[in-house]
Amino acid sequence: MGSKNNVTEFVLLGLTQSPEGRKVLFVAFSLIYIVTIVGNLLIMVTIMSSPSLGSPMYFFLAYLSLIDTVYSTAIAPKMMVDLLHVKKTISFQACMTQVFIDHYFAGAEVILLVVMAYDRYVAICKPLHYLIIMNRQVCVLMLLVAWTGGFLHLLVQFLVIYQLPFCGPNVIDNFLCDVYPLLKLACTNTYLTGLSVMANGGANCTVTFFILLVSHGVILYSLKTHGLEGKRKAFHTCVSHITVVILFFVPCIFLFARPSSTFPIDKSMTVVLTCITPMLNPLIYTLRNAEMKNAMRKLWSNCVAIVRRGLYPPCRTR
DSSP, X not given: OTTGGGOOEXXXXXXXXXXXXXXXHHHHHHHHHHHHHHHHHHHHXXXXXXXXXXXXXXXXXXXXXXXXXXXXXXXXXXXXXXTTOSSOEEEHHHHHHHHHHHHHHHHHHHHHHHHHHHHHHHHHHSGGGHHHHTOHHHHHHHHHHHHHHHHHHHHHHHHHHHTSOOOSOOEESSSSOOHHHHHHHOSSOOHHHHHHHIIIIIIHHHHHHHHHHHHHHHHHHHGGGSOHXXXXXXXXXXXXXXXXXXXXXXXXXXXXXXXXXXXXXXXXHHHIIIIIHHHHHHHHHHHTOHHHHHHHHHHHHHHXXXXXXXXXXXXXXX
16 A cells, blocks of 8 residues: 555646647637537436427436536546646546546446437337336336446446556556556556456447447348338437447447557547547437427527516516
8 A cells, every 4th residue: 555655646648749739629629528518418408398308218318418428527627727738647536536437437328328229129129018118117227227337347447446556657648547557557467457457348348339239230120110201210310329339339449448558549549438429429319300409499499588588578567
């Protein structure tokens, strides 16, 4: 335990050392973060305020937006602040907190995407029994499974990292704290630890990814028995979900489905996983979704009407 206390903070090299590059990236990631927060909060508010979006699909989508909001907030603000400074440091406890939030919510999102795929399977392949199978109790139970699974994933990753001794180099060639860069800095043999991390993270992502691809293949194959309008609507829903799955799992597999090692391209993959994907999720799920767009228009109209009533109260005549 004494050796671990030799390192009280880590130095982050960030995305680039160029002053001009940091300014450009600061503006770019500020816009990305604003779009991420506004988009995901808009989805949550729209779903919670719209009775027409009471189906299980939107119930899970609201929690996916919540996960993306917290997940991005754990990474992006610190990264943007660091882009304004030459020297970028993070305390040991803040580093562990970042690892904690990162892996908890990422683990929960893996399971939630599986749950959303199952929801689409039932809705498309068993439409007459959909509301019976996906009742409110089942949806809440599935959500609890996602949060519990995320915590169990985190428990393995976090305990492994937190107990490592850090007594020498403290420079991380990245813009955030993560498992493999920390394993590289530990002053002990981390070969077996790296294998356990790969099994818990990389293997889990890889297996889940292929299961999701197969399940969507089954769903798309079943569409041949549907009518033209049903095929179109179900196809757009599946394509949206497959796009989100690919955006999340491909970087995840690249980063964790390998022995403990780091590569220069890891930074780009981490940016996609932690910044780009949370921003694109609300766009992907709303641009081709007529129900969501109509609910947003109605919400906007209600907000405008409330503001107008506040600015121009009706005149009262005696």
